Amino acid sequence: MGILPIQLMNGLFAASTLLLCSLGMVIIFGNMNVVNLAHGEFIMVGAYTAWFISAVARLPFVAAVAGAALVAGLFGAVVERVVIKRFYQRFEETLLATYAISIIMTQIFRLGFSSMKKIVELPVRGGFEIGSMTFPKYNLVIVAAAATAVGFVCLLFYKTPFGRRVRAIRQNRNMAMCLGINASATDTLSFGLGCALAGLAGAVTAPVKIVFPAMGASYLMDSFSTVVVGGVDSFIGTAASSALISESTSVLGGFMSEVYAQIIVLVGIILILRFRPSGLFAKERR
Amino acid sequence: MKNAFRKALAASLALALVSASAAGCGKKEAAGDDEIKFGIIYAHSGSAEMIESVSEKAALLAVEEINAAGGVGGKKLVAITEDWESDESKATEKAKKLYLQDEVPFILGTCLGTGTQAVRTVAEQNGKLFFAPTAGSGEDESPNTIYTGGTTYTFTKELIPYMTEKFGPNVFCVGSDYYYPVRIAEQTKALVELGGGNLVGSEFLPMEATDCSTVIAKIKQQAPDFIYANVVGSTTAAFYQQAKEYGLDIPIASVITSEMDAVTMGGEYSEGTYATFNWFASSDNPLSVKFLENFEKKYGREDMLRVNATITAAYSSVYLIAEALKKAGSYDVDSLKAALAGTSVDTPQGKFSVDPENGYYAENYAMIVMWGADARPVTVYESDGQLPAEPWPDILFPNGKPS
Amino acid sequence: MTVNHNSGSVLSAVGVSAGYAAGRVLHGISFEVRAGDVIALIGRNGVGKTTLLRCIMGLIKPDCGRIEFLGAPLAGPASAIASSGIAYVPQGRDIFSDFTVRENLFMGAQRAKKGVAAERFDSVLEYFPALRAHLDRRGGVLSGGQQQQLAIGRALMGAPKLLLLDEPTEGIQPNIVAHISDILGRVHESLGLPIIIVEQNLKFAMGRANRFLCMQKGSIAACGDIGELSEDVIAKYLRV
Numbered sequence: 001m002g003i004l005p006i007q008l009m010n011g012l013f014a015a016s017t018l019l020l021c022s023l024g025m026v027i028i029f030g031n032m033n034v035v036n037l038a039h040g041e042f043i044m045v046g047a048y049t050a051w052f053i054s055a056v057a058r059l060p061f062v063a064a065v066a067g068a069a070l071v072a073g074l075f076g077a078v079v080e081r082v083v084i085k086r087f088y089q090r091f092e093e094t095l096l097a098t099y100a101i102s103i104i105m106t107q108i109f110r111l112g113f114s115s116m117k118k119i120v121e122l123p124v125r126g127g128f129e130i131g132s133m134t135f136p137k138y139n140l141v142i143v144a145a146a147a148t149a150v151g152f153v154c155l156l157f158y159k160t161p162f163g164r165r166v167r168a169i170r171q172n173r174n175m176a177m178c179l180g181i182n183a184s185a186t187d188t189l190s191f192g193l194g195c196a197l198a199g200l201a202g203a204v205t206a207p208v209k210i211v212f213p214a215m216g217a218s219y220l221m222d223s224f225s226t227v228v229v230g231g232v233d234s235f236i237g238t239a240a241s242s243a244l245i246s247e248s249t250s251v252l253g254g255f256m257s258e259v260y261a262q263i264i265v266l267v268g269i270i271l272i273l274r275f276r277p278s279g280l281f282a283k284e285r286r
Numbered sequence: 287m288k289n290a291f292r293k294a295l296a297a298s299l300a301l302a303l304v305s306a307s308a309a310g311c312g313k314k315e316a317a318g319d320d321e322i323k324f325g326i327i328y329a330h331s332g333s334a335e336m337i338e339s340v341s342e343k344a345a346l347l348a349v350e351e352i353n354a355a356g357g358v359g360g361k362k363l364v365a366i367t368e369d370w371e372s373d374e375s376k377a378t379e380k381a382k383k384l385y386l387q388d389e390v391p392f393i394l395g396t397c398l399g400t401g402t403q404a405v406r407t408v409a410e411q412n413g414k415l416f417f418a419p420t421a422g423s424g425e426d427e428s429p430n431t432i433y434t435g436g437t438t439y440t441f442t443k444e445l446i447p448y449m450t451e452k453f454g455p456n457v458f459c460v461g462s463d464y465y466y467p468v469r470i471a472e473q474t475k476a477l478v479e480l481g482g483g484n485l486v487g488s489e490f491l492p493m494e495a496t497d498c499s500t501v502i503a504k505i506k507q508q509a510p511d512f513i514y515a516n517v518v519g520s521t522t523a524a525f526y527q528q529a530k531e532y533g534l535d536i537p538i539a540s541v542i543t544s545e546m547d548a549v550t551m552g553g554e555y556s557e558g559t560y561a562t563f564n565w566f567a568s569s570d571n572p573l574s575v576k577f578l579e580n581f582e583k584k585y586g587r588e589d590m591l592r593v594n595a596t597i598t599a600a601y602s603s604v605y606l607i608a609e610a611l612k613k614a615g616s617y618d619v620d621s622l623k624a625a626l627a628g629t630s631v632d633t634p635q636g637k638f639s640v641d642p643e644n645g646y647y648a649e650n651y652a653m654i655v656m657w658g659a660d661a662r663p664v665t666v667y668e669s670d671g672q673l674p675a676e677p678w679p680d681i682l683f684p685n686g687k688p689s
Numbered sequence: 690m691t692v693n694h695n696s697g698s699v700l701s702a703v704g705v706s707a708g709y710a711a712g713r714v715l716h717g718i719s720f721e722v723r724a725g726d727v728i729a730l731i732g733r734n735g736v737g738k739t740t741l742l743r744c745i746m747g748l749i750k751p752d753c754g755r756i757e758f759l760g761a762p763l764a765g766p767a768s769a770i771a772s773s774g775i776a777y778v779p780q781g782r783d784i785f786s787d788f789t790v791r792e793n794l795f796m797g798a799q800r801a802k803k804g805v806a807a808e809r810f811d812s813v814l815e816y817f818p819a820l821r822a823h824l825d826r827r828g829g830v831l832s833g834g835q836q837q838q839l840a841i842g843r844a845l846m847g848a849p850k851l852l853l854l855d856e857p858t859e860g861i862q863p864n865i866v867a868h869i870s871d872i873l874g875r876v877h878e879s880l881g882l883p884i885i886i887v888e889q890n891l892k893f894a895m896g897r898a899n900r901f902l903c904m905q906k907g908s909i910a911a912c913g914d915i916g917e918l919s920e921d922v923i924a925k926y927l928r929v
Contacts (some may be wrong), residue, residue, distance in 0.1 A: 003507055010499040017497070115335045117550045119523060127533045135499075136531035168785055168796055175783040178746055180771035180799040180847060208527070209496045210520040210550075214333070218494055253500040259463050259492050 003254045006133050011250030013139040016146035017205055019242035022223040023149055024197035027190055030233030031170050034094055038102035040216025042195045046072045046202025047211045051118045061123035065203040072199020077192030109213040120206040145204045154235050166190050225269050229279050237281025322617055323364040325384035327395035332372025334398035340592055341600040343585050348604035358611045370401050377404035385414045391619050394603055397596050406431045415619055419599035427677055434603045434648040435596055436564045438541050439473050439679045444652040445562040446477045448667055453537050454511025455483025463490035467516040474514055476681040486510045496524040502532045512537040523551035530555055544594035548661040556657040564650035565595040565635040566663040574634035602633035647675030697724045699851055699883045705754030707744045714740040716907040722883050729894035730887045732904035738887040742853045746777045776849035780856045782840040786829025790820055793828045797846030813842040816872050834865035852884045858893050873897055
């Protein structure tokens with residue numbers, strides 16, 4: 001068996017992880033225009049919650065995932081109420097504020113749980129085989145979780161009154177308010193939702209990652225570039241860009257050093273943004 | 287506008303507050319005539335914290351034991367501890383403070399390379415001594431720095447024949463992408479070929495990578511007899527876990543993976559893999575057994591389970607220093623340096639002595655262990671006595687140290 | 690719905706001053722809207738007509754003064770004011786261009802139950818049958834006239850008790866202007882809905898309004914029944 005089919009599969013798994021970790025940012029950055037430098041820390045909160053529920057409280061993993069989304073979401077809503085809402089439309093101050101939040105969150109978890117790395121046990125063990133290739137069964141869980149999460153947010157945004165309110169605010173905040181939409185409540189809900197998705201991602205990927213207070217940093221740039229290439233506010237675009245980035249990294253990595261593969265993909269992202277500054281899947285706007 | 291400024295200010299103040307609270311403060315103690323003061327630099331935050339905070343505990347335990355036994359020539363050892371926060375500019379700052387302001391003749395500390403480099407430079411500039419209980423790949427030596435953590439070549443040289451005899455001669459090297467694992471791979475290539483085997487592949491993962499699926503696919507393609515895995519940080523647990531989950535049924539050995547990693551990832555994933563270094567918790571040296579007992583008594587079982595060779599080296603180094611101080615009779619830098627050259631002391635890691643040939647690398651034994659299901663090591667091999675440190679191994683540097 | 694032509698106060702403003710960071714625009718505005726009124730708010734460009742509507746709508750906060758709507762003080766964000774029954778069709782229409790015409794209309798019925806919203810949707814389409822053919826097209830692709838109808842329709846979806854229209858005829862073909870004028874007339878007749886229209890098109894304004902408010906430099910310079918809108922007033926406050 002050649003390495004190409006294996007790497008295509010590995011790319012699919014990596015894409016699912018990337019997509020799961022980026023969805024929250026599509027809402028917060030794409031739809032609310034907030035560059036949340038604490039994105040990775042909300043993933044960290046989700047991962048810790050999952051660790052706490054599954055390893056300390058010994059409850060089933062499903063409870064860990066649900067709990068992580070809930071905790072991260074509520075925490076996000078509080079952060080929006082207390083901090084973020086004061087900085088809308090002020091780019092530099094938002095950067096500074098969210099950066100401060102990320103450091104505070106990291107420190108709180110460091111003081112509360114120490115810097116020691118935690119492992120969340122795989123809820124599904126062993127491998128499955130396709131031909132002569134073996135992959136961990138848990139990868140299927142990640143793929144399913146990513147697909148479900150994308151389906152959920154698409155339905156929520158395009159088929160429910162809440163989703164239409166968020167999109168209306170994005171298009172024209174004043175007009176939306178003039179129609180009676182409570183913009184600040186909607187902001188809190190959508191920021192919380194974005195954080196809940198980050199928490200969910202943290203929980204679902206926790207068993208294949210390492211949980212520690214500074215883990216969030218590594219997620220930020222990956223999610224950010226994925227969302228930007230995907231066209232910022234598009235879930236389907238982000239799904240496509242996750243697939244594009246992960247598949248090309250995996251396939252290239254199969255034939256050369258992974259470090260070089262990453263560099264080539266990064267250069268590719270820069271070129272894409274040079275020629276399509278609003279991303280590959282940006283809507284044509286009039 | 288004014289309001290915006292105020293808010294920006296508030297945000298930056300919050301930021302400053304956080305970093306200040308993380309910084310902590312160095313303890314300063316006055317030293318009298320009946321005291322010998324020295325500096326300890328370890329990180330209490332950042333990437334080096336996990337190992338260095340425990341290293342500091344080990345060093346302070348040795349200080350306490352030596353003082354309880356009457357000190358050095360009737361004088362008590364007094365350690366002034368500083369935190370470098372895993373930030374090399376902080377390390378320079380703290381080293382200067384200790385050498386120049388507190389006027390200590392020597393500093394002990396650091397595991398992470400960036401911190402070691404920073405303190406070493408300050409030691410050189412000011413003609414002071416620096417004890418670095420950190421594993422080195424060799425090739426970096428300084429007249430003022432005594433590396434007491436062992437050089438990887440010493441252990442790789444013992445491991446490769448052992449693994450080759452047991453599993454076969456074809457090796458695949460995996461490492462995190464930085465100087466140290468890259469050097470180890472070069473050393474491995476030379477050693478494997480010396481024994482008639484082949485380095486069938488060598489791959490380096492981006493730092494902190496947690497997706498090891500690609501490298502595992504490549505290893506499967508090459509089907510080596512064993513894997514020499516020298517990854518660090520989050521990659522360690524990720525690699526061992528994914529090796530099992532992806533059904534990679536090939537023996538793994540490492541010169542980096544230690545008790546700290548094994549206890550983090552749990553026995554399930556470390557079980558059956560090999561590791562080599564100058565000390566493991568399975569050592570039957572009575573001093574080692576006593577050290578772990580005392581450590582557990584003072585700091586608890588959770589910390590004791592994390593104690594690895596590097597942490598033990600911090601403890602052993604204090605005993606080496608005490609012995610040299612006794613021999614030197616005074617503690618100015620020159621007499622201490624002169625005394626160190628021939629000093630030898632029994633430690634948990636065996637006889638610890640500064641190699642008179644290479645000057646400033648402490649000599650070591652080599653051990654190879656296999657991790658058990660309980661994430662504890664089981665000794666499978668020990669070297670015949672003490673091994674010379676080889677910072678410039680012959681097979682890579684046939685003409686010795688490059689000038 | 691019954692036609693209500695009694696003269697109870699719908700909206701009253703007393704001494705309202707407001708503006709932006711760059712400076713105050715409105716200086717002590719006082720006026721009243723009574724049930725059944727269609728008020729033409731006229732004046733040259735830049736005298737503060739749009740600012741006054743935005744102030745009523747809660748998009749800018751008055752520095753001083755008091756606005757009451759149906760006997761209760763108007764306060765809070767625009768969403769609260771909209772919920773209390775004031776609908777606003779801004780200059781430029783502000784259609785949600787990514788939403789379909791249908792979605793745009795239903796955006797107007799935030800507080801209504803599903804069934805009620807559907808009923809209103811049917812009656813709005815009766816006023817604006819031209820929208821029927823475009824229900825599933827994006828709002829952004831409609832012509833200016835269609836967008837204006839959509840914006841008014843969207844405002845009516847909230848069953849407002851006061852309608853604010855800012856330049857409804859701006860940039861619209863004359864035949865559509867006449868059509869919109871007719872529809873506004875019918876809406877006013879059948880719902881008894883009080884309306885404030887900011888308008889440059891004097892003919893349009895005079896055709897629909899029963900009263901006028903004429904602004905000059907942020908103040909009310911003249912007001913009265915539409916019949917009292919004399920050539921003098923027009924010459925003094927409107928002609929450039």
